[in-house]
Amino acid sequence: MTLALFVVASAASCGGDDGAIEVAAASSLRHVLPRIVEDFRRGHPEAQVELRFNGSQLLATQIEEGADADLFISANALQAARLVDADLARLPTVVTANRLVVAVAEDTPWQSIAELAAAEATIAVGSPSVPVGALTVIALAQLDPEVRGGLLRHVVTEDPSVRVVLSRLELGEVHAAFVYHSDVAITRGLRALALPQTVPPNEYVAVLIAGADPRAEQLLTFLLGPDAQGLFQAASFLPAVAGVEAR
Numbered sequence: 001m002t003l004a005l006f007v008v009a010s011a012a013s014c015g016g017d018d019g020a021i022e023v024a025a026a027s028s029l030r031h032v033l034p035r036i037v038e039d040f041r042r043g044h045p046e047a048q049v050e051l052r053f054n055g056s057q058l059l060a061t062q063i064e065e066g067a068d069a070d071l072f073i074s075a076n077a078l079q080a081a082r083l084v085d086a087d088l089a090r091l092p093t094v095v096t097a098n099r100l101v102v103a104v105a106e107d108t109p110w111q112s113i114a115e116l117a118a119a120e121a122t123i124a125v126g127s128p129s130v131p132v133g134a135l136t137v138i139a140l141a142q143l144d145p146e147v148r149g150g151l152l153r154h155v156v157t158e159d160p161s162v163r164v165v166l167s168r169l170e171l172g173e174v175h176a177a178f179v180y181h182s183d184v185a186i187t188r189g190l191r192a193l194a195l196p197q198t199v200p201p202n203e204y205v206a207v208l209i210a211g212a213d214p215r216a217e218q219l220l221t222f223l224l225g226p227d228a229q230g231l232f233q234a235a236s237f238l239p240a241v242a243g244v245e246a247r
Contacts, residue, residue: 020048021216022068024059026075026131026204027163028098028180032235033073036228040219047215055130055161063088063209070216073206075131075162080205089207095223097201097238098180100135101192103169110176113143113193117150121175124157124168131202132162136178139199185236201238 025033030053037049052059056074060082063069072089074080075098083089102113102123110116116123126133140148159165162179169177170187180202184192206220222228229239 019213020050021070021213021219022050022052023071023073023216023219024052024054024063024067024069025073026056026059027053027161028075028132028183029053029073029204030163031186032182032231032237035235036223036231037219039227039231040222043222044215044218047219049219053163055163057130058160069209070212071206071219072209073204075202075204076134077203077205078134079131080207083207083209087210089209091208091217091220092205093207093220093224094203095206095220095240096229096232097203097240098182098236099201099238100132100139100178100195100199101181101184102176102195103166103179103184103187103190103192104176105169106189106191108175110193113151113195114147116176116193117147117154119175121154122156122173123151123154124159124165124174124177125155126162126165126178127158127160130160130162132165132179133158135199135202139178139195142196142198182236204237204240 033051041047056076056079059072060079063072063083064086072080072083073095080092084092104110110119125136128134128137156174157168162183165177166179166183168174181192184190206223208216208220224240233239
């Protein structure tokens with residue numbers, strides 16, 4: 001079986017009526033979730049799975065407005081909580097986590113965040129309303145004020161998802177980007193400048209949407225199992241604490 005056999009819907013799609021398990025997932029999971037679903041289907045060959053990727057905030061809004069979904073995997077707890085609080089979802093569960101870093105091209109001279117802040121280097125970040133941007137705000141607050149000021153002076157974009165933030169760097173539109181460690185791990189020609197260890201990891205929270213296909217809970221359980229967790233870690237994500245509900 002190849003990944004091409006999966007139906008990966010576009011961000012604008014709201015699913016279909018073909019009996020598939022419909023998963024709306026944060027864009028930063030785009031390169032790992034299809035592999036996990038492929039493993040899931042080996043044990044559940046009758047289950048078809050449709051994956052829809054976009055920024056977590058947009059996906060949550062789509063679900064609030066009636067978009068079809070059985071399982072939503074948000075890049076932070078806030079967007080999942082929106083749906084739980086509105087009685088549109090249940091069982092918030094941390095399935096993996098990620099670390100925020102500052103990505104730069106391999107051949108750039110900067111070896112630290114302080115060096116980057118002192119340079120005339122343009123920077124892309126996520127909008128504070130989306131998970132990667134919200135975590136960036138937290139990270140910046142923990143930096144020395146002079147370093148923080150130097151970075152903020154050179155921020156030139158605030159984008160709607162980590163995928164867009166990363167694309168700015170890939171296309172050469174900026175010199176640096178606040179993205180996840182997993183993004184740097186799969187992108188040739190980039191390296192990461194570490195942020196303080198006190199910056200919390202970004203937790204990915206999955207919720208079952210009200211009226212979800214019962215097989216969606218099987219998929220959620222699989223995400224917490226050793227096979228899926230191994231694939232997450234191989235893709236530079238952090239392990240989940242199995243069975244722990246999100247804060």
